[in-house]
Amino acid sequence: MNTCAQTLVNPSALPAVASDSAPRRLPGDLAIWFFILAELLAFGAFFIAYAFARANNVELFNAQQLALDRNAGAINTMLLLTSSYLVVRAVQAAEAGQGRGAAKWIVGGFACGAGFIVVKLFEYAAKFAAGVSLSSSTFHMFYLILTFFHFMHVILGLVILAALWNGARKGRYGPGNMNGIETGAAYWHMVDLVWLILFPLVYVMR
Amino acid sequence: MKYSSQSVAMPYFIAAIGLFVGQIIFGLAMGLQYVVGDFLFPAIPFNIARMVHTNLLIVWLLFGFMGATYFLVPEEAETELYSPKLALVMFWVFLLAGAATILGYLLVPYATLAEMTGNNILATMGREFLEQPLLTKIGIVIVALAFLFNITMTMLKGRKTVISIVLLMGLWGLAIFFLFSFYNPGNLVKDKFYWWWVVHLWVEGVWELIMAAILAFVLIKVTGVDREVIEKWLYVIITLALVTGLIGTGHHYFWIGTPAYWQWLGSVFSALEPIPFFAMTVFAFNMVNRRRREHPNKAAVLWALGTGVMAFLGAGVWGFLHTLAPVNYYTHGSQITAAHGHMAFYGAYVLVVLTMISYAMPLLRGRAANDERAQVCEMWGFWLMTISMVFITLFLTAAGILQVWLQRVSSTPMPFMAVQEQISLFYWMRLWAGVVFAAGLVTYLASFFVKGESKPLIHA
Numbered sequence: 001m002n003t004c005a006q007t008l009v010n011p012s013a014l015p016a017v018a019s020d021s022a023p024r025r026l027p028g029d030l031a032i033w034f035f036i037l038a039e040l041l042a043f044g045a046f047f048i049a050y051a052f053a054r055a056n057n058v059e060l061f062n063a064q065q066l067a068l069d070r071n072a073g074a075i076n077t078m079l080l081l082t083s084s085y086l087v088v089r090a091v092q093a094a095e096a097g098q099g100r101g102a103a104k105w106i107v108g109g110f111a112c113g114a115g116f117i118v119v120k121l122f123e124y125a126a127k128f129a130a131g132v133s134l135s136s137s138t139f140h141m142f143y144l145i146l147t148f149f150h151f152m153h154v155i156l157g158l159v160i161l162a163a164l165w166n167g168a169r170k171g172r173y174g175p176g177n178m179n180g181i182e183t184g185a186a187y188w189h190m191v192d193l194v195w196l197i198l199f200p201l202v203y204v205m206r
Numbered sequence: 207m208k209y210s211s212q213s214v215a216m217p218y219f220i221a222a223i224g225l226f227v228g229q230i231i232f233g234l235a236m237g238l239q240y241v242v243g244d245f246l247f248p249a250i251p252f253n254i255a256r257m258v259h260t261n262l263l264i265v266w267l268l269f270g271f272m273g274a275t276y277f278l279v280p281e282e283a284e285t286e287l288y289s290p291k292l293a294l295v296m297f298w299v300f301l302l303a304g305a306a307t308i309l310g311y312l313l314v315p316y317a318t319l320a321e322m323t324g325n326n327i328l329a330t331m332g333r334e335f336l337e338q339p340l341l342t343k344i345g346i347v348i349v350a351l352a353f354l355f356n357i358t359m360t361m362l363k364g365r366k367t368v369i370s371i372v373l374l375m376g377l378w379g380l381a382i383f384f385l386f387s388f389y390n391p392g393n394l395v396k397d398k399f400y401w402w403w404v405v406h407l408w409v410e411g412v413w414e415l416i417m418a419a420i421l422a423f424v425l426i427k428v429t430g431v432d433r434e435v436i437e438k439w440l441y442v443i444i445t446l447a448l449v450t451g452l453i454g455t456g457h458h459y460f461w462i463g464t465p466a467y468w469q470w471l472g473s474v475f476s477a478l479e480p481i482p483f484f485a486m487t488v489f490a491f492n493m494v495n496r497r498r499r500e501h502p503n504k505a506a507v508l509w510a511l512g513t514g515v516m517a518f519l520g521a522g523v524w525g526f527l528h529t530l531a532p533v534n535y536y537t538h539g540s541q542i543t544a545a546h547g548h549m550a551f552y553g554a555y556v557l558v559v560l561t562m563i564s565y566a567m568p569l570l571r572g573r574a575a576n577d578e579r580a581q582v583c584e585m586w587g588f589w590l591m592t593i594s595m596v597f598i599t600l601f602l603t604a605a606g607i608l609q610v611w612l613q614r615v616s617s618t619p620m621p622f623m624a625v626q627e628q629i630s631l632f633y634w635m636r637l638w639a640g641v642v643f644a645a646g647l648v649t650y651l652a653s654f655f656v657k658g659e660s661k662p663l664i665h666a
Contacts, residue, residue, distance in 0.1 A: 029438065031438045031439060031441070031442045034442060034485065034488075035442050035445070035446070038446055038478070038481045038485075041478065041481065042450075042474075042475075042478050045474050045477060045478065046474055049470060049473070049474055053470075134465065134467045135465050135466070135467065141467045141470065142470075145467070145470065145471065
């Protein structure tokens with residue numbers, strides 16, 4: 001944390017590009033890490049709020065949790081994990097100097113992310129048909145707010161992946177120029193990470 | 207000054223400072239009315255003084271934003287202003303309309319003013335901060351449209367930078383959200399919605415874009431840090447500001463008849479609103495630490511850093527203090543709100559406008575920076591105003607805590623006016639802090655008249 005604070009105050013201490021003399025290089029841009037920190041704070045605040053609300057309403061939360069579609073959630077977890085893996089492969093490809101090869105991995109990652117959106121839309125449609133709404137119960141409110149907030153992040157992540165794909169296709173990334181692809185990948189992994197906490201918390205843990 | 211048309215900013219800045227003085231005079235009068243209730247009664251009762259105090263603030267900040275834009279956009283776009291003449295005509299229209307409105311408040315009973323200005327055709331008056339007569343509101347829209355036309359045309363013919371795009375987004379948002387002030391539904395819940403969509407979406411939404419853009423511009427100029435670095439931070443800040451600020455509107459929906467989930471949405475998102483302000487603090491100090499040049503205008507650097515710190519404290523920390531629904535249940539509409547309002551407006555918007563004026567005024571007067579003695583005087587103004595504002599905020603916070611306790615938490619709650627009597631000591635202390643603030647303002651004004659050797663004009 002201390003070093004983190006120092007870099008925030010004086011990022012000139014950070015090398016702008018990778019160099020052999022600096023083994024602890026920050027992958028991606030400092031600004032995205034600040035952004036990711038803010039995002040995690042936002043989700044963290046919601047998770048804490050969820051915990052407090054659940055503590056006052058354990059039975060309601062447990063009962064309504066059972067009605068959620070855990071299969072859809074599990075499929076989506078697989079999709080996001082696979083997607084993250086494919087994006088890691090893209091970053092590795094770029095680092096190995098195969099900038100254009102990275103584009104293919106990114107397409108795979110994008111497809112999995114798009115799959116997440118489709119599954120989620122079916123899940124929402126079923127829930128709305130069953131009368132779930134922001135006002136139907138405290139649990140439903142948290143379920144909708146948390147998953148929808150995350151859903152919006154997946155969409156933003158897909159936009160970022162599309163931009164990375166475009167850049168990779170044009171051969172913009174390589175061993176000397178990893179900043180862009182690492183920055184985008186870091187964001188996508190954050191989206192994945194949040195889901196890995198959100199899914200067990202809202203769908204599974206009782 | 208690189209482009210001669212930037213000079214239209216000068217009258218806007220002068221008017222802004224003039225109206226600022228008016229705002230403080232009425233602030234002092236009200237500070238006294240808090241403890242000497244019949245001071246100036248019946249000539250200027252408290253409700254009128256308050257309306258003048260808040261309306262002058264909004265109008266002078268708008269003058270400041272417009273002046274800042276007229277200075278900033280030609281330089282960013284690297285071209286002369288589309289029409290300097292239009293800018294000057296609109297200056298006089300806005301100034302006369304503003305002055306007529308204030309005189310209307312002071313000289314005519316509010317109901318009569320409403321009758322005289324067509325409120326029976328379209329009722330828009332009577333809502334806090336949006337008290338302006340229909341004619342004034344229409345005038346504001348015309349001035350805003352002419353201003354946006356002028357600025358947009360300038361940008362279209364010149365270089366488009368991230369700073370000017372963010373600034374323009376903020377200004378268009380400002381104008382568009384103002385249109386909600388023309389709709390005054392009979393349903394009280396709806397009425398509150400539209401009212402907040404002006405008030406909140408201004409100060410906790412689009413104004414933050416304007417503020418971030420102006421701050422970024424001044425920081426580039428005084429530090430010489432790469433534009434690319436500053437633009438990146440700008441993206442992060444405005445994204446955070448918009449996401450937290452837009453959904454954070456929910457913290458005004460707690461007790462106005464909206465569904466209960468707003469208490470969660472409003473609490474969580476508005477609790478995150480300090481983040482963009484914290485980012486601005488980090489950003490300002492970061493840029494100054496990485497500076498590539500020692501700009502001769504040290505006062506401007508001080509104002510910029512002051513903006514970063516005071517905006518975070520006033521808007522961020524003091525906002526967070528009472529934004530969570532379970533806390534706000536007790537503190538709603540107490541002196542805690544007043545404490546937050548004072549430091550937030552001063553820290554974020556007053557300081558950012560004064561930052562721009564501090565940077566631009568010497569250039570508009572044909573020099574890179576003022577004489578050392580003038581700058582020292584200006585910096586005294588900064589410290590006197592800023593420290594006294596901190597005390598105003600602390601005294602109001604103390605008054606607010608006591609008020610909430612005596613009036614709402616205690617097992618034997620006291621009536622409002624009895625509580626006011628109990629906390630009057632804090633109101634007296636706030637008044638004295640206000641007097642020091644006024645002294646700081648006079649010192650600041652004096653700095654414009656300190657003569658001395660001026661720094662040569664260098665083109666940065």
